[in-house]
Amino acid sequence: MANLKPIPERQFDLAHDSLRQLNLYLHKTAVGDGIKQIHVRNPDGAHSIAVGLDAPLDVHVHGHVGYYAAGMNSHASVTIHGNAGPGVGENMMSGRVHVKGFASTAAGASAHGGLLVIDGDASLRCGISLKGADIVVGGSVGSFSAFMAQAGRMVVCGDAEDALGDSLYEAVIYVRGKVRSLGADARFEPMTDTDRATVKRLLVEAGRDEDPSAFKRIASAKSLYHWHADANQEY
Amino acid sequence: MCGIVGLLVKKPALRAHLGALMVPMLTGMTERGPDSAGLAVYTAPVADTEHKISLYSGELAVDWSDLLARVAESFPEHHEITIQGNHAILTTEADPDRVAAWLKHAAPTVAVLSIGQSIDLYKDVGAPADIARRYEFNTLRGSHLVGHTRMATESAVTPAHAHPFTAGRDFCLVHNGSLSNPHLVRKRLEPLGIKFETDNDTEAACRFLEWRLREGDDLRKAVERGFSELDGFFTFLMGTENELLIVRDAFACKPAVIAETDDYVAIASEFRSLAHLPEIGHASLFEPKPEEIYSWRI
Numbered sequence: 001m002a003n004l005k006p007i008p009e010r011q012f013d014l015a016h017d018s019l020r021q022l023n024l025y026l027h028k029t030a031v032g033d034g035i036k037q038i039h040v041r042n043p044d045g046a047h048s049i050a051v052g053l054d055a056p057l058d059v060h061v062h063g064h065v066g067y068y069a070a071g072m073n074s075h076a077s078v079t080i081h082g083n084a085g086p087g088v089g090e091n092m093m094s095g096r097v098h099v100k101g102f103a104s105t106a107a108g109a110s111a112h113g114g115l116l117v118i119d120g121d122a123s124l125r126c127g128i129s130l131k132g133a134d135i136v137v138g139g140s141v142g143s144f145s146a147f148m149a150q151a152g153r154m155v156v157c158g159d160a161e162d163a164l165g166d167s168l169y170e171a172v173i174y175v176r177g178k179v180r181s182l183g184a185d186a187r188f189e190p191m192t193d194t195d196r197a198t199v200k201r202l203l204v205e206a207g208r209d210e211d212p213s214a215f216k217r218i219a220s221a222k223s224l225y226h227w228h229a230d231a232n233q234e235y
Numbered sequence: 236m237c238g239i240v241g242l243l244v245k246k247p248a249l250r251a252h253l254g255a256l257m258v259p260m261l262t263g264m265t266e267r268g269p270d271s272a273g274l275a276v277y278t279a280p281v282a283d284t285e286h287k288i289s290l291y292s293g294e295l296a297v298d299w300s301d302l303l304a305r306v307a308e309s310f311p312e313h314h315e316i317t318i319q320g321n322h323a324i325l326t327t328e329a330d331p332d333r334v335a336a337w338l339k340h341a342a343p344t345v346a347v348l349s350i351g352q353s354i355d356l357y358k359d360v361g362a363p364a365d366i367a368r369r370y371e372f373n374t375l376r377g378s379h380l381v382g383h384t385r386m387a388t389e390s391a392v393t394p395a396h397a398h399p400f401t402a403g404r405d406f407c408l409v410h411n412g413s414l415s416n417p418h419l420v421r422k423r424l425e426p427l428g429i430k431f432e433t434d435n436d437t438e439a440a441c442r443f444l445e446w447r448l449r450e451g452d453d454l455r456k457a458v459e460r461g462f463s464e465l466d467g468f469f470t471f472l473m474g475t476e477n478e479l480l481i482v483r484d485a486f487a488c489k490p491a492v493i494a495e496t497d498d499y500v501a502i503a504s505e506f507r508s509l510a511h512l513p514e515i516g517h518a519s520l521f522e523p524k525p526e527e528i529y530s531w532r533i
Contacts, residue, residue, distance in 0.1 A: 105490070124487050142524075144486075
Protein backbone atom coordinates (compact mmCIF):
# COMPACT_ATOMS: atom_id res chain seq x y z
CA MET A 1 0.00 0.00 0.00
CA ALA A 2 1.28 3.40 -0.99
CA ASN A 3 2.27 5.71 1.77
CA LEU A 4 0.36 8.99 1.44
CA LYS A 5 2.94 11.47 2.63
CA PRO A 6 2.10 15.11 3.10
CA ILE A 7 4.65 17.65 1.87
CA PRO A 8 7.20 17.89 4.68
CA GLU A 9 6.67 21.32 6.15
CA ARG A 10 7.76 23.42 9.06
CA GLN A 11 6.07 26.36 10.78
CA PHE A 12 7.69 29.47 12.22
CA ASP A 13 5.88 32.10 14.24
CA LEU A 14 7.83 35.34 14.45
CA ALA A 15 5.75 36.35 17.46
CA HIS A 16 7.91 33.77 19.31
CA ASP A 17 10.71 32.62 17.02
CA SER A 18 13.46 35.05 16.20
CA LEU A 19 14.17 36.20 12.68
CA ARG A 20 17.68 34.81 13.00
CA GLN A 21 16.31 31.37 13.96
CA LEU A 22 14.14 31.41 10.86
CA ASN A 23 16.85 32.53 8.45
CA LEU A 24 19.44 30.15 9.94
CA TYR A 25 16.98 27.30 9.53
CA LEU A 26 16.32 28.25 5.90
CA HIS A 27 20.05 28.51 5.18
CA LYS A 28 21.48 25.57 7.11
CA THR A 29 18.88 23.08 8.24
CA ALA A 30 15.82 22.86 6.01
CA VAL A 31 17.43 20.92 3.16
CA GLY A 32 19.12 18.38 5.47
CA ASP A 33 15.81 17.88 7.30
CA GLY A 34 14.07 17.12 4.02
CA ILE A 35 11.69 20.03 4.60
CA LYS A 36 10.20 21.44 1.38
CA GLN A 37 7.65 23.95 2.59
CA ILE A 38 8.04 26.54 5.32
CA HIS A 39 5.25 28.74 6.65
CA VAL A 40 6.04 31.96 8.49
CA ARG A 41 3.34 33.57 10.65
CA ASN A 42 3.20 37.04 12.22
CA PRO A 43 5.98 38.64 10.16
CA ASP A 44 4.58 42.02 11.35
CA GLY A 45 6.82 44.04 9.04
CA ALA A 46 10.13 42.53 10.16
CA HIS A 47 13.11 43.21 7.90
CA SER A 48 15.16 40.69 5.91
CA ILE A 49 12.75 37.77 6.12
CA ALA A 50 13.96 34.80 4.02
CA VAL A 51 16.97 36.63 2.60
CA GLY A 52 19.84 34.82 0.93
CA LEU A 53 18.10 31.48 0.33
CA ASP A 54 20.08 29.05 -1.80
CA ALA A 55 17.89 25.95 -2.11
CA PRO A 56 14.62 25.00 -3.83
CA LEU A 57 12.45 25.67 -0.78
CA ASP A 58 8.83 26.84 -0.91
CA VAL A 59 8.46 29.59 1.68
CA HIS A 60 5.11 31.19 2.49
CA VAL A 61 5.05 34.34 4.62
CA HIS A 62 1.57 35.05 5.98
CA GLY A 63 1.38 38.80 6.55
CA HIS A 64 3.24 42.00 5.70
CA VAL A 65 7.03 42.13 5.51
CA GLY A 66 9.52 44.98 5.97
CA TYR A 67 12.70 45.85 4.10
CA TYR A 68 14.58 43.46 1.77
CA ALA A 69 12.32 40.39 2.06
CA ALA A 70 13.61 37.48 -0.05
CA GLY A 71 16.63 39.53 -1.16
CA MET A 72 19.45 37.68 -2.94
CA ASN A 73 17.17 34.71 -3.48
CA SER A 74 18.49 31.69 -5.39
CA HIS A 75 16.37 28.67 -6.34
CA ALA A 76 13.70 29.22 -3.67
CA SER A 77 10.09 30.24 -4.18
CA VAL A 78 9.03 32.84 -1.63
CA THR A 79 5.38 33.90 -1.50
CA ILE A 80 4.40 36.88 0.62
CA HIS A 81 0.71 36.76 1.45
CA GLY A 82 0.64 40.46 2.23
CA ASN A 83 2.50 43.67 1.34
CA ALA A 84 6.25 44.09 1.05
CA GLY A 85 8.48 46.91 2.27
CA PRO A 86 11.33 48.47 0.29
CA GLY A 87 13.68 46.29 -1.74
CA VAL A 88 11.67 43.07 -1.93
CA GLY A 89 13.55 40.48 -4.01
CA GLU A 90 16.48 42.85 -4.46
CA ASN A 91 19.45 41.22 -6.10
CA MET A 92 17.55 37.97 -6.72
CA MET A 93 19.68 35.47 -8.67
CA SER A 94 17.08 32.82 -9.52
CA GLY A 95 13.85 31.31 -8.25
CA ARG A 96 10.61 33.17 -7.69
CA VAL A 97 9.33 35.85 -5.34
CA HIS A 98 5.60 36.54 -5.32
CA VAL A 99 4.03 39.46 -3.43
CA LYS A 100 0.27 39.07 -3.17
CA GLY A 101 -0.27 42.65 -2.00
CA PHE A 102 1.61 45.82 -2.94
CA ALA A 103 5.35 46.42 -2.89
CA SER A 104 7.16 49.50 -1.65
CA THR A 105 10.09 51.23 -3.37
CA ALA A 106 12.90 49.52 -5.28
CA ALA A 107 11.20 46.14 -5.71
CA GLY A 108 13.52 43.75 -7.55
CA ALA A 109 16.38 46.26 -7.54
CA SER A 110 19.42 44.92 -9.31
CA ALA A 111 17.93 41.41 -9.66
CA HIS A 112 20.00 39.15 -11.89
CA GLY A 113 17.61 36.27 -12.52
CA GLY A 114 14.37 34.59 -11.54
CA LEU A 115 10.86 35.99 -11.54
CA LEU A 116 9.39 38.66 -9.26
CA VAL A 117 5.59 38.86 -9.30
CA ILE A 118 3.73 41.69 -7.57
CA ASP A 119 -0.04 41.33 -7.73
CA GLY A 120 -0.73 44.89 -6.55
CA ASP A 121 1.08 48.15 -7.25
CA ALA A 122 4.83 48.64 -7.02
CA SER A 123 6.11 51.97 -5.73
CA LEU A 124 8.90 54.11 -7.17
CA ARG A 125 12.10 52.65 -8.66
CA CYS A 126 10.70 49.18 -9.30
CA GLY A 127 13.35 47.17 -11.15
CA ILE A 128 16.01 49.85 -10.78
CA SER A 129 19.29 48.60 -12.27
CA LEU A 130 17.63 45.33 -13.28
CA LYS A 131 20.32 42.89 -14.40
CA GLY A 132 18.45 39.98 -15.94
CA ALA A 133 15.45 39.04 -13.81
CA ASP A 134 11.86 39.27 -15.00
CA ILE A 135 9.29 41.34 -13.12
CA VAL A 136 5.53 41.16 -13.57
CA VAL A 137 3.46 43.83 -11.82
CA GLY A 138 -0.31 43.32 -11.74
CA GLY A 139 -0.96 46.94 -10.82
CA SER A 140 0.96 50.12 -11.61
CA VAL A 141 4.56 51.17 -11.06
CA GLY A 142 5.86 54.42 -9.58
CA SER A 143 8.28 56.93 -11.08
CA PHE A 144 11.83 56.01 -12.13
CA SER A 145 10.96 52.35 -12.57
CA ALA A 146 13.53 50.34 -14.55
CA PHE A 147 16.02 53.18 -14.15
CA MET A 148 19.31 52.07 -15.76
CA ALA A 149 17.92 48.56 -16.21
CA GLN A 150 20.56 46.49 -17.97
CA ALA A 151 18.92 43.19 -18.79
CA GLY A 152 15.68 41.34 -18.14
CA ARG A 153 12.04 42.18 -18.71
CA MET A 154 9.44 44.16 -16.82
CA VAL A 155 5.73 43.65 -17.55
CA VAL A 156 3.37 46.24 -16.08
CA CYS A 157 -0.35 45.46 -16.34
CA GLY A 158 -1.39 48.88 -15.04
CA ASP A 159 0.14 52.32 -15.57
CA ALA A 160 3.63 53.76 -15.13
CA GLU A 161 4.42 57.12 -13.53
CA ASP A 162 7.19 59.52 -14.59
CA ALA A 163 10.59 58.79 -16.14
CA LEU A 164 9.95 55.16 -16.99
CA GLY A 165 13.10 53.39 -18.18
CA ASP A 166 15.42 56.36 -17.74
CA SER A 167 18.89 55.55 -19.13
CA LEU A 168 17.83 52.02 -20.10
CA TYR A 169 20.41 49.58 -21.34
CA GLU A 170 19.22 46.24 -22.76
CA ALA A 171 16.24 45.55 -20.51
CA VAL A 172 12.80 45.73 -22.15
CA ILE A 173 9.63 47.07 -20.54
CA TYR A 174 6.05 46.21 -21.50
CA VAL A 175 3.22 48.41 -20.22
CA ARG A 176 -0.49 47.83 -20.77
CA GLY A 177 -1.82 51.10 -19.34
CA LYS A 178 -0.73 54.72 -19.55
CA VAL A 179 2.85 55.89 -19.26
CA ARG A 180 2.96 59.35 -17.72
CA SER A 181 6.43 60.02 -19.11
CA LEU A 182 9.43 58.13 -20.43
CA GLY A 183 12.88 58.73 -19.02
CA ALA A 184 15.88 59.90 -21.02
CA ASP A 185 16.72 57.59 -23.92
CA ALA A 186 13.68 55.33 -23.44
CA ARG A 187 11.32 55.02 -26.40
CA PHE A 188 8.23 53.17 -27.54
CA GLU A 189 8.90 50.52 -30.14
CA PRO A 190 6.55 48.33 -32.18
CA MET A 191 5.52 45.02 -30.59
CA THR A 192 6.66 42.00 -32.55
CA ASP A 193 5.35 38.44 -32.38
CA THR A 194 8.35 37.59 -30.23
CA ASP A 195 7.40 40.37 -27.80
CA ARG A 196 3.82 39.11 -27.59
CA ALA A 197 5.02 35.57 -26.98
CA THR A 198 7.38 36.80 -24.26
CA VAL A 199 4.65 38.80 -22.54
CA LYS A 200 2.25 35.87 -22.81
CA ARG A 201 4.75 33.49 -21.23
CA LEU A 202 5.59 35.87 -18.37
CA LEU A 203 1.91 36.58 -17.67
CA VAL A 204 1.15 32.86 -17.54
CA GLU A 205 4.09 32.27 -15.21
CA ALA A 206 2.72 35.05 -13.01
CA GLY A 207 -0.72 33.44 -13.05
CA ARG A 208 -2.33 36.25 -15.06
CA ASP A 209 -4.50 36.34 -18.16
CA GLU A 210 -4.20 39.83 -19.67
CA ASP A 211 -4.14 40.05 -23.45
CA PRO A 212 -0.49 40.35 -24.58
CA SER A 213 -1.48 42.42 -27.62
CA ALA A 214 -2.65 45.21 -25.28
CA PHE A 215 0.93 45.92 -24.16
CA LYS A 216 3.36 48.50 -25.51
CA ARG A 217 7.09 47.91 -25.77
CA ILE A 218 9.61 50.34 -24.33
CA ALA A 219 13.32 49.92 -24.95
CA SER A 220 16.48 51.95 -25.15
CA ALA A 221 17.07 54.32 -28.06
CA LYS A 222 20.76 53.74 -27.30
CA SER A 223 21.64 57.38 -27.86
CA LEU A 224 23.38 57.44 -24.46
CA TYR A 225 25.60 54.50 -25.29
CA HIS A 226 28.28 56.83 -26.55
CA TRP A 227 29.44 60.10 -25.10
CA HIS A 228 28.40 63.18 -27.05
CA ALA A 229 30.80 65.97 -26.36
CA ASP A 230 28.37 68.49 -27.88
CA ALA A 231 25.29 67.42 -25.91
CA ASN A 232 25.98 70.08 -23.27
CA GLN A 233 24.51 67.79 -20.60
CA GLU A 234 21.09 68.01 -22.26
CA TYR A 235 19.52 64.66 -22.98
CA MET B 236 17.24 57.82 9.25
CA CYS B 237 14.40 58.62 11.63
CA GLY B 238 11.02 57.19 12.52
CA ILE B 239 7.73 59.00 12.43
CA VAL B 240 4.36 58.05 13.88
CA GLY B 241 1.00 59.72 13.74
CA LEU B 242 -2.37 58.71 15.11
CA LEU B 243 -5.81 60.28 14.90
CA VAL B 244 -8.77 58.59 16.57
CA LYS B 245 -12.09 59.17 14.86
CA LYS B 246 -14.38 58.32 17.77
CA PRO B 247 -14.42 60.48 20.93
CA ALA B 248 -14.62 57.31 23.07
CA LEU B 249 -11.15 56.31 21.85
CA ARG B 250 -9.52 59.56 23.00
CA ALA B 251 -8.89 58.08 26.43
CA HIS B 252 -6.76 55.38 24.79
CA LEU B 253 -4.74 57.55 22.41
CA GLY B 254 -1.49 57.21 24.36
CA ALA B 255 -1.85 53.48 24.99
CA LEU B 256 -2.46 52.85 21.28
CA MET B 257 0.55 54.96 20.35
CA VAL B 258 3.30 53.69 22.68
CA PRO B 259 3.98 50.47 20.72
CA MET B 260 4.00 52.55 17.53
CA LEU B 261 6.71 54.82 18.94
CA THR B 262 8.83 52.02 20.40
CA GLY B 263 8.44 50.11 17.11
CA MET B 264 10.50 52.89 15.51
CA THR B 265 13.45 52.51 17.93
CA GLU B 266 15.81 51.04 15.33
CA ARG B 267 15.11 53.96 13.02
CA GLY B 268 15.65 56.49 15.81
CA PRO B 269 17.42 55.43 19.01
CA ASP B 270 18.92 58.85 19.93
CA SER B 271 15.90 60.81 21.07
CA ALA B 272 12.15 60.90 20.78
CA GLY B 273 9.35 63.37 21.03
CA LEU B 274 5.63 63.63 20.93
CA ALA B 275 2.99 66.28 20.37
CA VAL B 276 -0.44 65.33 21.63
CA TYR B 277 -3.58 67.34 20.89
CA THR B 278 -6.05 67.38 23.76
CA ALA B 279 -9.44 68.99 24.09
CA PRO B 280 -8.79 72.74 23.85
CA VAL B 281 -8.56 74.89 26.95
CA ALA B 282 -10.98 77.79 27.43
CA ASP B 283 -10.93 80.59 24.83
CA THR B 284 -9.22 82.87 27.33
CA GLU B 285 -6.43 80.37 28.10
CA HIS B 286 -3.29 78.98 26.48
CA LYS B 287 -1.05 76.05 27.34
CA ILE B 288 2.72 76.38 27.34
CA SER B 289 4.72 73.12 27.36
CA LEU B 290 7.90 73.58 29.38
CA TYR B 291 11.03 71.48 29.68
CA SER B 292 13.79 71.81 32.25
CA GLY B 293 16.26 69.19 30.98
CA GLU B 294 18.67 67.77 33.53
CA LEU B 295 18.51 70.82 35.77
CA ALA B 296 15.78 70.34 38.35
CA VAL B 297 13.27 73.15 38.49
CA ASP B 298 10.88 73.84 41.33
CA TRP B 299 7.76 74.10 39.19
CA SER B 300 5.56 75.32 42.08
CA ASP B 301 8.03 78.11 42.74
CA LEU B 302 8.05 78.96 39.05
CA LEU B 303 4.24 79.12 39.07
CA ALA B 304 4.38 81.50 42.05
CA ARG B 305 6.84 83.73 40.21
CA VAL B 306 4.68 83.72 37.08
CA ALA B 307 1.74 84.78 39.26
CA GLU B 308 3.77 87.66 40.75
CA SER B 309 4.58 88.99 37.29
CA PHE B 310 1.25 88.37 35.58
CA PRO B 311 -2.00 89.12 37.42
CA GLU B 312 -4.05 86.64 35.35
CA HIS B 313 -4.94 83.11 36.46
CA HIS B 314 -2.39 80.29 35.91
CA GLU B 315 -2.12 76.58 36.64
CA ILE B 316 0.70 74.09 36.22
CA THR B 317 0.66 70.32 35.57
CA ILE B 318 3.97 68.65 36.34
CA GLN B 319 5.39 65.57 34.60
CA GLY B 320 8.99 65.16 35.81
CA ASN B 321 11.18 67.63 33.97
CA HIS B 322 8.23 68.64 31.78
CA ALA B 323 5.37 70.85 32.86
CA ILE B 324 2.34 72.36 31.20
CA LEU B 325 1.57 75.91 32.25
CA THR B 326 -2.01 76.94 31.55
CA THR B 327 -2.37 80.69 31.61
CA GLU B 328 -4.87 83.43 30.91
CA ALA B 329 -2.03 85.84 30.25
CA ASP B 330 -0.68 86.50 26.74
CA PRO B 331 1.40 83.35 26.19
CA ASP B 332 4.01 85.16 24.08
CA ARG B 333 4.60 87.62 26.91
CA VAL B 334 4.91 84.76 29.39
CA ALA B 335 7.34 82.93 27.07
CA ALA B 336 9.43 86.10 26.69
CA TRP B 337 9.43 86.58 30.48
CA LEU B 338 10.53 82.95 31.01
CA LYS B 339 13.58 83.49 28.83
CA HIS B 340 14.95 85.93 31.40
CA ALA B 341 13.30 84.77 34.63
CA ALA B 342 13.91 81.04 34.11
CA PRO B 343 16.64 80.72 31.48
CA THR B 344 17.09 76.97 32.06
CA VAL B 345 13.47 76.28 31.16
CA ALA B 346 12.71 75.74 27.46
CA VAL B 347 9.35 76.52 25.90
CA LEU B 348 8.47 73.53 23.71
CA SER B 349 5.07 74.62 22.43
CA ILE B 350 2.31 77.18 22.78
CA GLY B 351 -1.31 76.59 21.94
CA GLN B 352 -4.77 75.72 23.16
CA SER B 353 -4.63 71.98 22.35
CA ILE B 354 -1.00 70.97 21.97
CA ASP B 355 1.13 69.38 24.72
CA LEU B 356 4.70 68.61 23.82
CA TYR B 357 7.32 66.23 25.18
CA LYS B 358 10.81 65.55 23.95
CA ASP B 359 13.98 64.16 25.39
CA VAL B 360 17.13 62.27 24.50
CA GLY B 361 17.34 58.52 25.04
CA ALA B 362 15.60 55.37 23.84
CA PRO B 363 11.96 55.83 22.85
CA ALA B 364 10.76 53.18 25.33
CA ASP B 365 12.52 54.96 28.22
CA ILE B 366 11.09 58.30 27.21
CA ALA B 367 7.59 56.81 26.87
CA ARG B 368 7.90 55.38 30.39
CA ARG B 369 9.43 58.54 31.83
CA TYR B 370 6.49 60.68 30.78
CA GLU B 371 3.79 58.00 31.03
CA PHE B 372 2.85 58.33 27.38
CA ASN B 373 0.47 55.39 27.76
CA THR B 374 -1.84 57.54 29.90
CA LEU B 375 -2.10 60.39 27.39
CA ARG B 376 -5.53 61.34 26.12
CA GLY B 377 -6.42 63.34 23.07
CA SER B 378 -7.73 63.33 19.53
CA HIS B 379 -4.49 63.04 17.58
CA LEU B 380 -0.73 63.05 17.97
CA VAL B 381 2.52 63.40 16.09
CA GLY B 382 5.59 61.48 17.24
CA HIS B 383 9.18 61.03 16.18
CA THR B 384 12.22 58.91 16.95
CA ARG B 385 15.49 60.47 15.88
CA MET B 386 18.77 59.17 14.50
CA ALA B 387 20.73 62.39 14.12
CA THR B 388 22.53 62.89 10.83
CA GLU B 389 22.99 66.63 10.45
CA SER B 390 23.00 68.30 13.87
CA ALA B 391 23.59 67.51 17.52
CA VAL B 392 21.70 65.06 19.73
CA THR B 393 20.04 67.39 22.22
CA PRO B 394 16.46 67.79 23.40
CA ALA B 395 16.27 71.04 21.43
CA HIS B 396 17.19 69.20 18.23
CA ALA B 397 14.66 66.45 18.89
CA HIS B 398 11.39 66.60 17.02
CA PRO B 399 8.56 67.63 16.94
CA PHE B 400 9.40 71.21 16.09
CA THR B 401 6.75 73.79 16.82
CA ALA B 402 6.06 77.34 15.73
CA GLY B 403 3.21 79.71 16.34
CA ARG B 404 0.13 78.21 17.98
CA ASP B 405 -0.78 74.52 17.97
CA PHE B 406 1.41 73.73 14.96
CA CYS B 407 4.04 71.01 14.95
CA LEU B 408 6.06 69.11 12.40
CA VAL B 409 8.26 66.00 12.37
CA HIS B 410 10.59 65.04 9.59
CA ASN B 411 12.25 61.94 8.23
CA GLY B 412 14.88 62.98 5.71
CA SER B 413 17.19 65.93 5.22
CA LEU B 414 16.81 69.31 3.58
CA SER B 415 19.52 70.76 1.39
CA ASN B 416 18.52 74.44 1.61
CA PRO B 417 17.58 75.13 5.25
CA HIS B 418 20.01 78.03 5.49
CA LEU B 419 18.50 79.68 2.41
CA VAL B 420 15.02 79.31 3.90
CA ARG B 421 16.26 80.75 7.15
CA LYS B 422 17.90 83.70 5.40
CA ARG B 423 14.61 84.45 3.77
CA LEU B 424 12.56 84.22 6.97
CA GLU B 425 14.83 86.03 9.45
CA PRO B 426 14.43 89.48 7.83
CA LEU B 427 10.67 89.01 8.38
CA GLY B 428 11.33 88.89 12.12
CA ILE B 429 11.07 85.10 12.40
CA LYS B 430 13.44 83.81 15.05
CA PHE B 431 15.18 80.42 14.98
CA GLU B 432 16.21 78.43 18.03
CA THR B 433 18.47 75.79 16.46
CA ASP B 434 20.50 75.10 13.31
CA ASN B 435 18.30 72.09 12.56
CA ASP B 436 17.03 71.69 8.97
CA THR B 437 13.58 70.64 10.14
CA GLU B 438 13.13 73.86 12.09
CA ALA B 439 13.48 75.77 8.81
CA ALA B 440 10.61 73.77 7.28
CA CYS B 441 8.51 74.18 10.41
CA ARG B 442 8.97 77.96 10.53
CA PHE B 443 8.42 78.34 6.78
CA LEU B 444 5.10 76.49 6.89
CA GLU B 445 3.92 78.27 10.04
CA TRP B 446 4.79 81.61 8.41
CA ARG B 447 2.62 80.66 5.42
CA LEU B 448 -0.25 79.73 7.77
CA ARG B 449 -0.01 83.14 9.41
CA GLU B 450 0.01 84.74 5.96
CA GLY B 451 -3.38 83.18 5.32
CA ASP B 452 -2.62 79.90 3.54
CA ASP B 453 -4.41 76.83 4.78
CA LEU B 454 -2.11 73.91 5.64
CA ARG B 455 -2.56 72.28 2.24
CA LYS B 456 -1.72 75.49 0.38
CA ALA B 457 1.30 76.08 2.63
CA VAL B 458 2.63 72.60 1.89
CA GLU B 459 2.09 73.04 -1.85
CA ARG B 460 4.15 76.24 -1.65
CA GLY B 461 6.76 74.24 0.25
CA PHE B 462 7.29 71.95 -2.76
CA SER B 463 9.07 74.77 -4.58
CA GLU B 464 10.76 76.30 -1.52
CA LEU B 465 11.98 73.32 0.50
CA ASP B 466 14.60 71.28 -1.31
CA GLY B 467 15.66 67.86 -0.15
CA PHE B 468 14.28 64.56 1.05
CA PHE B 469 11.35 64.52 3.36
CA THR B 470 8.45 62.70 4.76
CA PHE B 471 6.78 65.46 6.78
CA LEU B 472 4.06 64.71 9.28
CA MET B 473 2.38 67.71 10.87
CA GLY B 474 -0.39 68.54 13.24
CA THR B 475 -2.65 71.48 13.99
CA GLU B 476 -5.39 71.70 16.59
CA ASN B 477 -7.80 69.89 14.28
CA GLU B 478 -5.75 68.29 11.50
CA LEU B 479 -3.11 65.65 10.81
CA LEU B 480 -1.25 65.89 7.49
CA ILE B 481 1.45 63.82 5.79
CA VAL B 482 3.41 64.49 2.62
CA ARG B 483 6.46 62.92 0.93
CA ASP B 484 8.91 64.53 -1.48
CA ALA B 485 8.80 63.89 -5.22
CA PHE B 486 11.27 61.01 -4.98
CA ALA B 487 9.57 59.34 -2.00
CA CYS B 488 12.96 58.40 -0.61
CA LYS B 489 11.73 58.17 2.94
CA PRO B 490 9.13 55.55 3.70
CA ALA B 491 5.66 55.90 5.15
CA VAL B 492 2.66 53.64 5.44
CA ILE B 493 -0.88 54.51 6.47
CA ALA B 494 -3.52 52.28 8.05
CA GLU B 495 -7.09 53.53 8.18
CA THR B 496 -10.15 51.99 9.82
CA ASP B 497 -13.50 53.39 10.95
CA ASP B 498 -11.86 54.07 14.32
CA TYR B 499 -8.49 55.56 13.49
CA VAL B 500 -5.90 56.64 10.98
CA ALA B 501 -2.39 55.52 11.93
CA ILE B 502 0.78 56.57 10.16
CA ALA B 503 4.30 55.23 10.58
CA SER B 504 7.56 54.99 8.69
CA GLU B 505 7.12 51.23 8.55
CA PHE B 506 4.38 48.67 8.99
CA ARG B 507 6.09 47.14 12.02
CA SER B 508 4.89 50.14 14.05
CA LEU B 509 1.30 49.48 12.99
CA ALA B 510 1.25 45.69 13.33
CA HIS B 511 -0.07 45.70 16.90
CA LEU B 512 -3.04 48.04 16.29
CA PRO B 513 -6.55 46.66 16.85
CA GLU B 514 -8.34 45.52 13.67
CA ILE B 515 -5.15 46.11 11.66
CA GLY B 516 -6.00 43.02 9.61
CA HIS B 517 -9.07 44.86 8.29
CA ALA B 518 -7.46 48.28 7.90
CA SER B 519 -7.02 49.91 4.53
CA LEU B 520 -3.23 49.96 4.08
CA PHE B 521 -1.42 52.19 1.62
CA GLU B 522 1.74 54.19 1.06
CA PRO B 523 1.37 57.92 0.48
CA LYS B 524 2.31 58.83 -3.09
CA PRO B 525 5.05 61.38 -3.75
CA GLU B 526 3.98 65.04 -3.51
CA GLU B 527 0.42 64.03 -2.73
CA ILE B 528 -1.03 65.61 0.39
CA TYR B 529 -3.02 63.40 2.74
CA SER B 530 -4.86 64.98 5.65
CA TRP B 531 -7.50 64.09 8.19
CA ARG B 532 -9.57 66.32 10.46
CA ILE B 533 -10.81 65.45 13.91
